[in-house]
Amino acid sequence: MTTSRATSTRYQQQHQRAIAAAASVFAKKGFHGATTQDIANEMGIQQGSLYYYFDSKEAALEEVCLFALRDYLSRMEVLATQPGSITNKLGKAIQSHLASYRTHHEAMKVHNEQRLYLADTRREQLKTLGSRYRELLEQLFSAGVKDGSLNPQLDCRFSARSLIGLCNYWGVMLLRDTRLDIEDIGARCLELTLQGSLPPG
Amino acid sequence: MTTSRATSTRYQQQHQRAIAAAASVFAKKGFHGATTQDIANEMGIQQGSLYYYFDSKEAALEEVCLFALRDYLSRMEVLATQPGSITNKLGKAIQSHLASYRTHHEAMKVHNEQRLYLADTRREQLKTLGSRYRELLEQLFSAGVKDGSLNPQLDCRFSARSLIGLCNYWGVMLLRDTRLDIEDIGARCLELTLQGSLPPG
Amino acid sequence: MTTSRATSTRYQQQHQRAIAAAASVFAKKGFHGATTQDIANEMGIQQGSLYYYFDSKEAALEEVCLFALRDYLSRMEVLATQPGSITNKLGKAIQSHLASYRTHHEAMKVHNEQRLYLADTRREQLKTLGSRYRELLEQLFSAGVKDGSLNPQLDCRFSARSLIGLCNYWGVMLLRDTRLDIEDIGARCLELTLQGSLPPG
Amino acid sequence: MTTSRATSTRYQQQHQRAIAAAASVFAKKGFHGATTQDIANEMGIQQGSLYYYFDSKEAALEEVCLFALRDYLSRMEVLATQPGSITNKLGKAIQSHLASYRTHHEAMKVHNEQRLYLADTRREQLKTLGSRYRELLEQLFSAGVKDGSLNPQLDCRFSARSLIGLCNYWGVMLLRDTRLDIEDIGARCLELTLQGSLPPG
DNA sequence: CATGAATGAGGATTCATTCAT
DNA sequence: AATGAATGAATCCTCATTCAT
Numbered sequence: 001m002t003t004s005r006a007t008s009t010r011y012q013q014q015h016q017r018a019i020a021a022a023a024s025v026f027a028k029k030g031f032h033g034a035t036t037q038d039i040a041n042e043m044g045i046q047q048g049s050l051y052y053y054f055d056s057k058e059a060a061l062e063e064v065c066l067f068a069l070r071d072y073l074s075r076m077e078v079l080a081t082q083p084g085s086i087t088n089k090l091g092k093a094i095q096s097h098l099a100s101y102r103t104h105h106e107a108m109k110v111h112n113e114q115r116l117y118l119a120d121t122r123r124e125q126l127k128t129l130g131s132r133y134r135e136l137l138e139q140l141f142s143a144g145v146k147d148g149s150l151n152p153q154l155d156c157r158f159s160a161r162s163l164i165g166l167c168n169y170w171g172v173m174l175l176r177d178t179r180l181d182i183e184d185i186g187a188r189c190l191e192l193t194l195q196g197s198l199p200p201g
Numbered sequence: 202m203t204t205s206r207a208t209s210t211r212y213q214q215q216h217q218r219a220i221a222a223a224a225s226v227f228a229k230k231g232f233h234g235a236t237t238q239d240i241a242n243e244m245g246i247q248q249g250s251l252y253y254y255f256d257s258k259e260a261a262l263e264e265v266c267l268f269a270l271r272d273y274l275s276r277m278e279v280l281a282t283q284p285g286s287i288t289n290k291l292g293k294a295i296q297s298h299l300a301s302y303r304t305h306h307e308a309m310k311v312h313n314e315q316r317l318y319l320a321d322t323r324r325e326q327l328k329t330l331g332s333r334y335r336e337l338l339e340q341l342f343s344a345g346v347k348d349g350s351l352n353p354q355l356d357c358r359f360s361a362r363s364l365i366g367l368c369n370y371w372g373v374m375l376l377r378d379t380r381l382d383i384e385d386i387g388a389r390c391l392e393l394t395l396q397g398s399l400p401p402g
Numbered sequence: 403m404t405t406s407r408a409t410s411t412r413y414q415q416q417h418q419r420a421i422a423a424a425a426s427v428f429a430k431k432g433f434h435g436a437t438t439q440d441i442a443n444e445m446g447i448q449q450g451s452l453y454y455y456f457d458s459k460e461a462a463l464e465e466v467c468l469f470a471l472r473d474y475l476s477r478m479e480v481l482a483t484q485p486g487s488i489t490n491k492l493g494k495a496i497q498s499h500l501a502s503y504r505t506h507h508e509a510m511k512v513h514n515e516q517r518l519y520l521a522d523t524r525r526e527q528l529k530t531l532g533s534r535y536r537e538l539l540e541q542l543f544s545a546g547v548k549d550g551s552l553n554p555q556l557d558c559r560f561s562a563r564s565l566i567g568l569c570n571y572w573g574v575m576l577l578r579d580t581r582l583d584i585e586d587i588g589a590r591c592l593e594l595t596l597q598g599s600l601p602p603g
Numbered sequence: 604m605t606t607s608r609a610t611s612t613r614y615q616q617q618h619q620r621a622i623a624a625a626a627s628v629f630a631k632k633g634f635h636g637a638t639t640q641d642i643a644n645e646m647g648i649q650q651g652s653l654y655y656y657f658d659s660k661e662a663a664l665e666e667v668c669l670f671a672l673r674d675y676l677s678r679m680e681v682l683a684t685q686p687g688s689i690t691n692k693l694g695k696a697i698q699s700h701l702a703s704y705r706t707h708h709e710a711m712k713v714h715n716e717q718r719l720y721l722a723d724t725r726r727e728q729l730k731t732l733g734s735r736y737r738e739l740l741e742q743l744f745s746a747g748v749k750d751g752s753l754n755p756q757l758d759c760r761f762s763a764r765s766l767i768g769l770c771n772y773w774g775v776m777l778l779r780d781t782r783l784d785i786e787d788i789g790a791r792c793l794e795l796t797l798q799g800s801l802p803p804g
Numbered sequence: 805c806a807t808g809a810a811t812g813a814g815g816a817t818t819c820a821t822t823c824a825t
Numbered sequence: 826a827a828t829g830a831a832t833g834a835a836t837c838c839t840c841a842t843t844c845a846t
Contacts, residue, residue, distance in 0.1 A: 557791060
């Protein structure tokens with residue numbers, strides 16, 4: 001059992017490394033522009049060995065996208081059920097969204113920009129997870145409208161999507177320019193989302 | 202000369218069609234995922250004939266991106282020099298930005314998502330145009346701050362970029378879902394940008 | 403039109419050469435043992451150029467098999483409708499069968515030995531043609547039984563199939579050993595089929 | 604020694620299973636179309652473990668062919684030395700030949716169709732065994748001619764080879780269609796070989 | 805005995821590009 | 826202005842084989 005467990009661990013470790021390598025390469029070159037050789041190089045193994053961990057290049061893309069979405073969504077699920085003011089929760093959601101661009105390597109970027117190259121059958125799960133995320137964010141806005149902390153005129157669906165668009169834009173910027181500060185960007189995104197650009201009062 | 206002019210006109214027409222075809226194909230499949238055969242099919246000519254209009258596939262991408270940016274920027278230049286309130290101008294800028302997603306076929310999308318696959322030398326002009334656009338938008342915000350119509354605390358650079366991110370997000374949505382109404386989306390984007398989500402007053 | 407016709411002829415010529423090259427290589431090395439490089443070499447073109455004439459290696463196999471069966475069957479159709487004694491027709495059928503091994507390069511051998519590697523969808527037409535051939539041969543035997551020139555006890559289906567097996571065996575031998583004489587082998591096959599091995603009387 | 608013997612027995616059992624598995628897979632997919640993974644799957648072991656029983660894939664093919672030929676030939680040797688009429692012996696030879704297609708799994712088919720993919724050095728022994736088989740069969744015909752039970756005009760070499768071709772054809776049919784009855788097919792083959800198709804007398 | 809992991813060479817296929825016509 | 830034919834390099838993927846454990 002020790003052997004089996006150790007083996008299994010070894011495989012899982014390498015599998016994780018493969019996902020990370022694929023994420024990095026896909027983020028830089030795009031799915032079609034990346035080669036399996038690139039990914040293997042990034043991992044330090046032979047090209048053929050990659051197929052020990054992925055069934056195909058497309059399967060690799062799917063795994064990268066799922067990897068990105070899963071933890072991103074799970075943090076949102078946790079956040080949604082915890083107590084706190086809506087504006088506070090929104091701030092945390094933004095921070096979490098931006099943070100996943102840095103902590104998950106480039107998987108989030110890959111998900112946003114490359115997922116459409118997946119065959120429909122491979123995208124189903126992704127769609128489910130993505131919808132769920134949008135839903136949770138929309139519910140946050142709805143709750144804010146209901147408890148009076150947000151504008152009653154708000155189109156919550158539009159707001160949620162706009163916030164996702166905004167975070168994705170800055171998330172990519174965070175990847176491109178490492179000097180940018182996540183907390184700073186997050187704070188500004190929250191401010192923009194809440195107060196807009198008009199003078200106060 | 203008449204012949205040459207006629208020829209040239211015919212050539213220019215076909216050239217424009219080639220750019221449009223390339224834009225459409227690149228938007229759907231990405232630069233690396235698209236083949237010159239795809240573009241030729243879209244135009245209804247033979248693969249080899251494409252090289253009469255483009256020096257290379259990469260040159261095609263460059264032309265598509267330039268095509269997108271040029272007119273997009275020129276409308277912004279005009280807008281910037283015209284009289285009117287800042288908020289009014291912002292609204293027009295947003296409308297113009299979103300509109301280019303529909304009127305320029307998919308060239309804008311291609312510019313946003315695929316331009317990084319161009320070699321650096323090919324991207325210089327694009328960078329110049331893009332910077333100029335961001336600058337103009339930023340100046341709009343600055344002017345608003347100066348004349349008191351926008352919040353004096355505003356980070357204009359951040360705001361301009363956020364607005365670009367927001368418009369690009371919705372621009373892609375406009376392409377993906379043709380039922381969405383440009384004017385409606387534009388109005389909402391302006392509202393969000395100006396007032397945020399908090400209750401008025 | 404002249405150009406178009408000439409071009410079309412050029413293509414058809416090369417296409418035929420490609421089929422012959424594929425037949426030769428598949429006969430020698432088997433479908434899976436042969437490489438597209440082998441076929442290209444046999445034709446004297448580049449490996450990639452082969453795909454101008456075949457959609458895939460499997461399509462090449464299909465074309466080879468069809469090429470073999472079509473003419474083989476058509477000669478049988480002609481033969482069946484012509485006048486003459488049954489034994490005379492049987493002799494001609496045998497000669498025709500054996501001859502196709504030499505005149506059609508190795509396509510017949512490929513059909514017999516490699517056709518099962520084709521996907522089912524690709525084999526349908528082949529099955530139809532093959533069945534038709536067996537049918538025609540069987541009808542020859544039936545006619546012989548009916549007109550009294552063959553043994554009334556004969557199982558025509560078994561006889562027709564056995565004759566095919568016999569001819570295929572010797573057809574392959576003809577390919578392997580070019581010193582063998584087609585007419586001689588054909589005559590002996592006919593004799594065996596008609597008289598067996600027992601002493602006359 | 605006991606251990607070693609036990610080990611050896613276990614090894615021999617597995618070795619036999621490996622040959623049977625290889626025969627089955629080679630028969631279905633051909634030598635080049637089959638993978639070592641296929642064979643391992645058929646045996647229920649890991650791909651790498653196969654190399655405990657075979658030095659290489661080609662060695663596996665050799666063993667399968669030898670396995671098929673050895674017993675097939677030995678039965679023929681026995682048959683040749685036993686008393687009985689020629690026609691009776693021929694009948695038994697045919698039955699034995701056909702039977703080996705069913706009892707030796709698919710090894711006979713593999714021998715007939717795939718042995719040419721073996722390197723020459725590996726085929727020597729097979730050639731010897733095959734020649735010996737043909738020789739024995741030819742001698743059977745010769746003896747028949749000599750003792751007057753067969754047609755004195757008979758080309759015994761041709762007859763022996765034709766019978767082999769006939770039996771191999773029906774042997775493969777027996778594999779493909781398990782509803783066919785060996786004894787029935789054997790009887791018909793004998794009848795055809797002896798009497799041909801002409802009416803008696 | 806057996807396996808999991810890795811290799812690396814080979815193979816089918818694609819595709820941007822060229823060019824004679 | 827356009828095309829058909831060809832190229833050849835690149836790329837994804839497979840697979841026989843090895844080997845430490």
